[in-house]
Amino acid sequence: xxxxxxxxxxxxxVEDLFRTSYAELVGLATLVTGDRTTGEDVAQDxxxxxxxxxxxxxxxxxxxxLRRAVVNLSRGRLRRRAVAERPHRADPSPVPAGxxxxxLAGDDSRAVAAALARLPLxxxxxxxxxxxxxxxxxxxxxVLGISAGSVKTHVHRGTRRLAALxxxxxxxITPEDDR
Amino acid sequence: MSDLDxxxxxxxxxHATAAEPTPEAWAAITERAADxxxxxxxxxxxxxxxxxxVAAAALLVxxxxxxxALAVAGDDDPRPVPLVEEPTSTTxxxxxxxxxxxxxLEDATHxxxxxxxxxxxxxxxxxxxxxxxxxxxxxxxxxxxxxxxDEGATAAQVHLTGRFVDDRFVLAAARDPEPGETGLGGDxxxxxxxxxxxxxxxxxxxxxxxxxxxxxxxHFRSLLMTARAAPDLGEIWVDESVRVPGPQGGxxxxxxxxxxxxxxxxxxxxxxxxxxxxxxxxxxxxxxLRAAADRLMTGxxxxxxxxxxxxxxxxxxxxxxxxxIGGQLVVHVLHAPPGLEEALAAELGVPVVVTSTxxxxx
Numbered sequence: 001x002x003x004x005x006x007x008x009x010x011x012x013x014v015e016d017l018f019r020t021s022y023a024e025l026v027g028l029a030t031l032v033t034g035d036r037t038t039g040e041d042v043a044q045d046x047x048x049x050x051x052x053x054x055x056x057x058x059x060x061x062x063x064x065x066l067r068r069a070v071v072n073l074s075r076g077r078l079r080r081r082a083v084a085e086r087p088h089r090a091d092p093s094p095v096p097a098g099x100x101x102x103x104l105a106g107d108d109s110r111a112v113a114a115a116l117a118r119l120p121l122x123x124x125x126x127x128x129x130x131x132x133x134x135x136x137x138x139x140x141x142x143v144l145g146i147s148a149g150s151v152k153t154h155v156h157r158g159t160r161r162l163a164a165l166x167x168x169x170x171x172x173i174t175p176e177d178d179r
Numbered sequence: 180m181s182d183l184d185x186x187x188x189x190x191x192x193x194h195a196t197a198a199e200p201t202p203e204a205w206a207a208i209t210e211r212a213a214d215x216x217x218x219x220x221x222x223x224x225x226x227x228x229x230x231x232x233v234a235a236a237a238l239l240v241x242x243x244x245x246x247x248a249l250a251v252a253g254d255d256d257p258r259p260v261p262l263v264e265e266p267t268s269t270t271x272x273x274x275x276x277x278x279x280x281x282x283x284l285e286d287a288t289h290x291x292x293x294x295x296x297x298x299x300x301x302x303x304x305x306x307x308x309x310x311x312x313x314x315x316x317x318x319x320x321x322x323x324x325x326x327x328x329d330e331g332a333t334a335a336q337v338h339l340t341g342r343f344v345d346d347r348f349v350l351a352a353a354r355d356p357e358p359g360e361t362g363l364g365g366d367x368x369x370x371x372x373x374x375x376x377x378x379x380x381x382x383x384x385x386x387x388x389x390x391x392x393x394x395x396x397x398h399f400r401s402l403l404m405t406a407r408a409a410p411d412l413g414e415i416w417v418d419e420s421v422r423v424p425g426p427q428g429g430x431x432x433x434x435x436x437x438x439x440x441x442x443x444x445x446x447x448x449x450x451x452x453x454x455x456x457x458x459x460x461x462x463x464x465x466x467x468l469r470a471a472a473d474r475l476m477t478g479x480x481x482x483x484x485x486x487x488x489x490x491x492x493x494x495x496x497x498x499x500x501x502x503x504i505g506g507q508l509v510v511h512v513l514h515a516p517p518g519l520e521e522a523l524a525a526e527l528g529v530p531v532v533v534t535s536t537x538x539x540x541x
Contacts, residue, residue, distance in 0.1 A: 015205065018200050018204075018205055018208065019200050022198065022199075022200035023198045023200065027198065030198075031191070034358060036198075039198070040198060040204070044204060044207050044208045044211060045211065047212075048208050048209075048211035048212040049212075051208065051209065051212035052212045108186065108187070108189075108190035108193070109190050111190070112187050112190040116191070117358050118357075118358065120325030120355045120356070121325065121336070121358075122325050122327060123324070123325065127191075131191055131192070132192060146327055146329060147329050147330075149328075150327050150328060150329065157324055161324075162187065163184070163187075166184070166187055
């Protein structure tokens with residue numbers, strides 16, 4: 001396969017991953033950085049990086065590459081003396097199913113986001129990677145660059161702390177509620 | 180996540196999702212991928228992206244700023260509660276109580292130390308994390324929850340309160356950092372949002388493109404090359420806070436500073452570039468700043484007439500950035516003893532601004 005063909009195949013791969021994985025990667029970056037606009041920015045940078053990088057030796061590794069890029073870029077945003085390079089957009093709210101659901105879903109969403117933001121970074125990363133992406137501790141460890149044992153510890157501590165932070169909130173939605 | 184009510188897991192996913200893979204998002208991605216901005220942060224470029232060290236209408240972003248906006252008022256007191264009795268027999272009363280966010284690492288070769296060798300290796304792909312620095316007296320890993328243990332090394336970012344005494348840090352309190360707390364105390368001149376604002380007043384009628392035919396990429400490269408060939412160049416940068424109507428959706432004002440004959444430089448630059456241009460005086464030539472940065476990094480200086488010794492602890496985590504726009508050397512240290520800024524300026528012969536990880540508690 002010639003260079004041109006490989007580049008075209010790579011672009012098609014990335015575009016396909018964009019359709020299937022963009023939402024979850026924005027979600028991961030949003031949970032780690034605490035900001036939806038930043039989350040979208042980070043995810044787009046990760047995809048752009050993969051495009052620029054060109055064909056991978058193992059195309060099946062592209063998803064892992066993107067996840068690690070999102071984590072590293074999110075860490076960079078949080079730790080560097082960052083300069084905002086793109087205009088901020090209004091943070092869009094999740095699309096609700098209906099007006100009442102919007103209010104209730106918004107309350108829960110805001111509450112959990114606020115609680116998550118109070119976790120130490122590593123706990124936040126581990127909770128976000130395992131809960132949102134559904135990765136095992138071993139898979140999350142590969143994305144985050146730490147041991148599986150550390151992931152397990154941080155997930156345990158993070159969820160315990162989230163539970164404590166959210167314990168005083170009365171249930172606003174139960175499975176039995178009519179909507 | 181067995182400890183978390185399923186309702187919160189659902190809310191967590193709801194908060195994080197609903198980002199659609201739209202054509203607009205894909206277009207943004209391909210545009211970024213095509214961006215060929217050079218790595219040198221001082222190089223202005225045409226794509227509209229701002230170099231890493233150049234700020235325009237930007238703030239020092241303490242991410243997660245978004246998290247701060249979402250945070251509910253809680254019961255937690257962000258100020259650390261003293262957990263360690265300050266020893267009275269060995270502390271020097273003159274040593275100030277300081278605070279800062281830094282990495283503490285302990286491994287098989289040494290006890291807990293504040294990382295001071297500038298190596299951000301906790302995120303390396305290979306090998307266990309490692310660093311050397313300032314031993315912490317009174318440390319316990321029970322003080323924090325955010326630590327990582329990998330291959331026998333334990334490390335964490337920690338908000339520390341204590342005193343630098345001789346060759347150690349005497350701990351008074353420690354906690355996990357709040358979201359957005361970074362390792363930089365005080366004001367950072369490199370993050371001043373007005374730093375790249377062009378100093379030239381707008382001409383009567385406002386900034387305009389003088390000759391559209393000479394605003395191509397080739398003319399832009401000629402502008403950079405001509406400016407950088409001058410030994411008295413301060414810096415050349417773009418002020419994008421001013422939008423000058425023109426091709427490619429408009430552009431900013433190219434600004435070049437020199438220590439020498441400004442009128443001569445103006446004529447040289449206007450001859451090769453037809454866009455909006457400001458030529459201004461530079462406090463110091465960039466090559467002199469970079470030479471001073473090189474001298475600094477060969478070892479901590481001892482300034483005659485200043486402090487008799489520039490503490491090795493203070494300058495252990497030494498890094499410097501030549502702020503060629505501001506005409507100053509920005510030196511970052513772990514902890515700055517009084518008079519360090521003046522001593523460095525006197526030793527190096529250039530303006531110096533010192534920023535530090537640890538700051539005195541007011």
